Amino acid sequence: MYIDESGDLGSQSKYLILSALVVKDENSLDRIIKNMRRNKFSKELNKAKEIKANSSSHELVSYMLKKLNDVPDTKVFFITLNKKKCYSSFLNGDRNKLYNYAAGWLAKNIIIDECDLCIRIDKSKSKQILRDDFDQYFERKLRDGCTLWKVDIHHSDSCSWSGLQFADVLAWAAFQKIERGNDAFLSQLTIETQFYEVWNPKEKDGQYQ
Numbered sequence: 001m002y003i004d005e006s007g008d009l010g011s012q013s014k015y016l017i018l019s020a021l022v023v024k025d026e027n028s029l030d031r032i033i034k035n036m037r038r039n040k041f042s043k044e045l046n047k048a049k050e051i052k053a054n055s056s057s058h059e060l061v062s063y064m065l066k067k068l069n070d071v072p073d074t075k076v077f078f079i080t081l082n083k084k085k086c087y088s089s090f091l092n093g094d095r096n097k098l099y100n101y102a103a104g105w106l107a108k109n110i111i112i113d114e115c116d117l118c119i120r121i122d123k124s125k126s127k128q129i130l131r132d133d134f135d136q137y138f139e140r141k142l143r144d145g146c147t148l149w150k151v152d153i154h155h156s157d158s159c160s161w162s163g164l165q166f167a168d169v170l171a172w173a174a175f176q177k178i179e180r181g182n183d184a185f186l187s188q189l190t191i192e193t194q195f196y197e198v199w200n201p202k203e204k205d206g207q208y209q
Helices: 026-038 058-068 095-108 128-145 162-180
Strands: 002-007 015-023 074-082 117-122 151-156 192-198
Touching: 002 095, 002 162, 015 026, 015 095, 015 162, 026 058, 026 162, 058 162, 074 095, 074 162, 095 128, 095 192, 117 128, 117 162, 128 151
Parallel strands: 002 117, 074 192, 117 151
Antiparallel strands: 002 015, 015 074
16 A cells, blocks of 8 residues: 655645555556656656656656556545644644544545555654654554554655555645546546545544544
């Protein structure tokens, strides 16, 4: 599973959107990007260490989304934090806890059973204590609805993982639809895709529920 986000927890956007890409064969994602770099998008990606949707051509983004349709056993999940429906005290609180809350609802709505699961999230938390807090919260919420065996969570550099670059493109495409009303990109996905929305939480024992 690869997780990334688009939007922010401040005042720059109306929504925060998290994407989760679940795939059995991560090597297929590597092959797509390697082929893009060698052939069709070699000029555009010549000096790019990684693919970021907000600095890529629309043609490139569309190409990646269409190619994802051909990857077998692939699912995509989105959670949308609607800041318009949130109390100001909620938005002005601990943003790490707020992010964990949104990610927790993403986890709660993902159904994966009877498998080992490796999760990679784009590295953004600078302190180990924050990463540990996220890992524990996310795994607990994930196991609420899933029968999983071993779960490993890694906070990784997106430049090293094709799956995180695809997750970035997915989150960006969802942001265009939800924030800007532009469904031109996300509508190109034909694989199983699920959307959920969340807003004000309840708080118990220092955690959002």
